[in-house]
Amino acid sequence: xxxxxxxxxxxxxxxKHFVSGSRLSxxxxxxxxxxxxxxxxxxxxxxLVGESGCGKTTxxxxxxxxxxxxxxxxxxxxxxITNMSEKELKPIRRRMQMIFQDPxxxxxxxxxxxxxxxxxxxxxxxxxxIERENRIYELLEVVGLKREHASRYPHExxxxxxxxxxxxxxxxxxxxxxxxxxxxxxxxVSIQAQIVNMLEDLQKEFGLTYLFIAHDxxxxxxxxxxxxxMYLGKLxxxxxxxxxxxxxxxxxxxxxxxxxxxxxxRENSKKKRIILEGDIxxxxxxxxxxxxxxxxxxxxxxxxxVTPELRELGEGHTVACHLVEEIKKGFNHESD
Amino acid sequence: xxKEDFEFVDSxxxxxxxxxxxxxxxxxxxxxxxKQNRLALVGLIAIILITLIAIFGPLFTAHTYREQDNDKINxxxxxDIYQIDDGLFVYVSRQYRLFIVxxxxxxxxxxxxxxxxxxxxxxxxxxxxxxxTLDYSYKFSDDPxxxxxxxxxxxxxxxxxxxHKTVLNKTYPFGTDQLGRDVMTRVFYGAxxxxxxxxxxxxxxxxxxxxxxxxxxxxxxxxxNTMMRIVDIINSIxxxxxxxxxxxxxxxxGLWTIIITLGSVYWVGMAxxxxxxVLSLKNQEFVLAARMLGVSKGKTITKHxxxxxxxxxxxxxxxxxxxxxxxxxxxxxxxxxISAPTASWGTLANDALGGLELFPYQLFFPSLAIAITxxxxxxxxxxxxxxxxxxxxKG
Numbered sequence: 001x002x003x004x005x006x007x008x009x010x011x012x013x014x015x016k017h018f019v020s021g022s023r024l025s026x027x028x029x030x031x032x033x034x035x036x037x038x039x040x041x042x043x044x045x046x047x048l049v050g051e052s053g054c055g056k057t058t059x060x061x062x063x064x065x066x067x068x069x070x071x072x073x074x075x076x077x078x079x080x081i082t083n084m085s086e087k088e089l090k091p092i093r094r095r096m097q098m099i100f101q102d103p104x105x106x107x108x109x110x111x112x113x114x115x116x117x118x119x120x121x122x123x124x125x126x127x128x129x130i131e132r133e134n135r136i137y138e139l140l141e142v143v144g145l146k147r148e149h150a151s152r153y154p155h156e157x158x159x160x161x162x163x164x165x166x167x168x169x170x171x172x173x174x175x176x177x178x179x180x181x182x183x184x185x186x187x188x189v190s191i192q193a194q195i196v197n198m199l200e201d202l203q204k205e206f207g208l209t210y211l212f213i214a215h216d217x218x219x220x221x222x223x224x225x226x227x228x229x230m231y232l233g234k235l236x237x238x239x240x241x242x243x244x245x246x247x248x249x250x251x252x253x254x255x256x257x258x259x260x261x262x263x264x265x266r267e268n269s270k271k272k273r274i275i276l277e278g279d280i281x282x283x284x285x286x287x288x289x290x291x292x293x294x295x296x297x298x299x300x301x302x303x304x305x306v307t308p309e310l311r312e313l314g315e316g317h318t319v320a321c322h323l324v325e326e327i328k329k330g331f332n333h334e335s336d
Numbered sequence: 337x338x339k340e341d342f343e344f345v346d347s348x349x350x351x352x353x354x355x356x357x358x359x360x361x362x363x364x365x366x367x368x369x370x371k372q373n374r375l376a377l378v379g380l381i382a383i384i385l386i387t388l389i390a391i392f393g394p395l396f397t398a399h400t401y402r403e404q405d406n407d408k409i410n411x412x413x414x415x416d417i418y419q420i421d422d423g424l425f426v427y428v429s430r431q432y433r434l435f436i437v438x439x440x441x442x443x444x445x446x447x448x449x450x451x452x453x454x455x456x457x458x459x460x461x462x463x464x465x466x467x468x469t470l471d472y473s474y475k476f477s478d479d480p481x482x483x484x485x486x487x488x489x490x491x492x493x494x495x496x497x498x499x500h501k502t503v504l505n506k507t508y509p510f511g512t513d514q515l516g517r518d519v520m521t522r523v524f525y526g527a528x529x530x531x532x533x534x535x536x537x538x539x540x541x542x543x544x545x546x547x548x549x550x551x552x553x554x555x556x557x558x559x560x561n562t563m564m565r566i567v568d569i570i571n572s573i574x575x576x577x578x579x580x581x582x583x584x585x586x587x588x589x590g591l592w593t594i595i596i597t598l599g600s601v602y603w604v605g606m607a608x609x610x611x612x613x614v615l616s617l618k619n620q621e622f623v624l625a626a627r628m629l630g631v632s633k634g635k636t637i638t639k640h641x642x643x644x645x646x647x648x649x650x651x652x653x654x655x656x657x658x659x660x661x662x663x664x665x666x667x668x669x670x671x672x673x674i675s676a677p678t679a680s681w682g683t684l685a686n687d688a689l690g691g692l693e694l695f696p697y698q699l700f701f702p703s704l705a706i707a708i709t710x711x712x713x714x715x716x717x718x719x720x721x722x723x724x725x726x727x728x729x730k731g
Contacts, residue, residue: 066624093630106621110362110643120629153361169625 007039007075008177008209009063014072016055016062030284032058034233035072037310040177045203045210047224047241049217049256053280055233056213057101060181063211064096065089077176094124097170101182103162107154113140113165114150120173139168142205144198160191164198171202179211184219192216196223217260221245226316229253232283232291235310239317249319251327252292290322298323366647369723376719382712386705390531393524398507401525402677405516407446408435413511413519413697415441419500420468420491428487430694432472434461441503466492510701514691522679523701529680530709533594534660540599542653545606550637552607553614564611567604575601579663583672594673598660609652613645647724654717658710665706681706 016033032055040046050056061067063074065081074082081092097120100106107116117136121127127135137147143164154162163183170178180199184192196219202208214220220227227244229237229252237250248254255274262268276295290296293303302322310318321327370376394401415427417437426447427437436444447461447468457473469490474482474497488497505511510519552563570578582597617623618641626636642649661681667673668682679687681702688698 061624064628066627090630093628096628098625098628100621100625102621106625108622108626108640108644110646111639119626119631123629123631123635166625169629173629 006042008042008077009040009211010073010075011039011063012037012073012075014059014062014074015070016058016067017070028284031233031286032283033062034286036228036230036233036235037072038228038235038238040209040211042176042209043203043207044225045212045223047220047227048211048213048230049215049220049227050230051215051256051280053283054230055283056215056230057181059230060098060179060211060213064098064179065092066098090124094120094173095176096179097173097175097177098179098181099163099166099170099183102186103159103166104186106166107162109154112151112153116154116165117168117172120169124173126173135172139172142171142202143168144194159187160194163187163191163195167195167198167202171206174206175208177209177211179213181213182215183212185214185216192219199223217256229256232281232286234291234320236292236321237317237319238310243314243317247317249313249317249324249328250292250321251296251298290320298327366720366723370719373719373722375715376723379712379715379717379719382708383716386527386709386712387531389524390527393527394521397518397521397524399518399521401517401522401679403517405512407516408443408508408512409514409516410691410695411435411443411505411508411512412695413505413509414502415443415505416486416502417441417500418487418489418496418498420489420494420496424463424491425500426468426489428470428472432459432470434459434468434470436463437503438506439500439503441506443505443507463491511695511697513687513698514695519684519698519701522684523681523705526679526681526684526702527705527709529591529674529678530661530664530682530706533591533598533664533680534657536595537598537602537660537664538653538656540595541603541606541656542649544599545603546610546642546649548603549607549610549612550614550641553611554618554633554637554641556615556618560611564608567607570601571604576663576666579667580670580672583667591674591678594664594667598663602656602660602663606649606652606656609648610642610645613648614641617641617644647720651717651721651724654713654720658713661706661709661713665702 013035014033014037015031015035018030018032019027020030021028034055036059038046048056048059058067062069065074065084069082072082073080076092076096079092081089084092111119114133114136117139118132121132121135126132136150140147140149145161145164145168149157149161154165157165163186167183183199184195187195199210200223203210210223212220212223221241224241227239227241228235229244229250231252237244237248237253239249244253245257248257251274255276258272258274262271274297277297278295281291281294288307289304290299290306290308293299296303300323306322308320308322310320311324312318313324370380409429410431411427411429415437417425417427417439419425423439425437425439427435427443429435433449434447436447438444447463449459450462450467451460453459457476458469458471461468461470471488471490472486474485474488485497486499488495490496508518508520510523513519513522548563548567552560555563578601579597582600583593586593586597614637623636623640626640631639664673664680665682665685668680669686671686673682674680684702685699685706688695688702692699
């Protein structure tokens, strides 16, 4: 997993705030991503999970500099890319690609599949003429499509096929890191498995590193080596995949994991679900303290006053919660 | 189920059947839907006809747009002819000029006027040494008995007062204007000028508007704010007033002046439209994907944004052409447009104003041309709007 321990991407205290409103109506700051830090090692898959609106997608887009970070540092392969201009970024862009969520919106409907896949090749002037053509056929076959598809238009394909085209487009420039922004959430369950398996195969074949953003916990467990759990713009727990699923420490992670259905109705009905009270708090002008405190059943005064930092508890397992130790006792007690 | 019930499928059947199917592109699909809209097709055909007439019409008429025939001024499209002798037909113009005319409406020579008596309301003309007297006093008579009589002719001592028939003017199908120019040729020629002005002005608008709007929308932030405030300022000046001022400022009044004036002002609408489209497109995932691949801003505009905004742009362009035709006609009508002897539909309408009561046809034909053109473009524009609507297209 962390073998060799070479971080390909380091995210240090990354923040992305969106300012809305004018000086007259009062400025509002939406803290979409509020100081997240993690590393992704070469060849691994880092899963980023959290409920809708917690800032996963914003984090992904900020990491690849589609959004300019408000604060923090992004280090890609020992190069600081935090404040690079678009021009300086161009060679980095070749090495860092993205697979998008909506296969219907991520392909330009006015371009043929050839033009879509070749866009990166043409932009970086990687190949021309017959080599370019062969590369496109090769990529189509790599993602399980046919040569004959090259001259078609996106609307002639199904969602799964379109996602494959999107994957071929990102593979065309031979990237090191691929940010998968919920690549399977818009697909049918049967197609989801196909795409995830294909992503795993591609990872082995081309030595890719993935940042896998998703909210489907079982799928994330399947593909990830390490997982970060986000809640309202903050990372609440980072851990190895198996460790997280067997020993969740943060109360949010616990409730999140308890929502995974067990594919056996008898067992599922016996299972205890931790149902969160209340709604997700607004990310606009947040108060200090733990973001999760208003919904946390263990919350105490300290949680509402002091923002918890990520603390390392066990190897590679970090949690941002003041009460981990106490909860752990209680949790173990409960399960006894 | 037994094994024998099954048989092996021929391998050729397993091939993807889809390979044979040609792909239905966006434009093919739009054309298919446009064809179903009858009104839009009528508009399209009318536009093609008008364009053909504008290009080739003036070549096939017997007269040129500037050729004057001082004898045959203000002749009407329909001629009331009188038979004053065997095979001798005459036509009286509204100014009591007497023309020889054939029975089927070919206009002959103007007869020489030998005597005019305004008090007794008669005129005499000479034809082949004989005298024709035209008495138009009945026209002014209040006696209901003579209500139906307009003119009486005396030729070789025979009096004629009964209208023979009304025929269409074969020499000048749309009549002539007050300078004896063929109205039909001038309307055809005017189509050239009006459509050229409209088309070129619209193209200028298109290029400025699309480039301006796309840059403003894609850049966003301060650039967008500044660019759009400039548009607001231009838009807050009454456009017609601005155009009139510009036309007065630029002395040389010709085709190009009016094109430049129209082009320099009317792009703001297009710029706004394109900016709106770009704003809604630029956060779509395919544009983000292009950014991720390092595609430059210029390429993003030309390859991703404009092709996807083309539907509304085309619709707006089709709607802009009739507006430009109308504005050009209006400016020419108030005397700021094309100068004589060049004719646009607007100048034709303006020229016709003087004799409106007596010669309404001189206003009718250019106005009809303007109306048909505007209607045709509006029908087509509406049809295109429906045909290019992305909501009607699946996937």
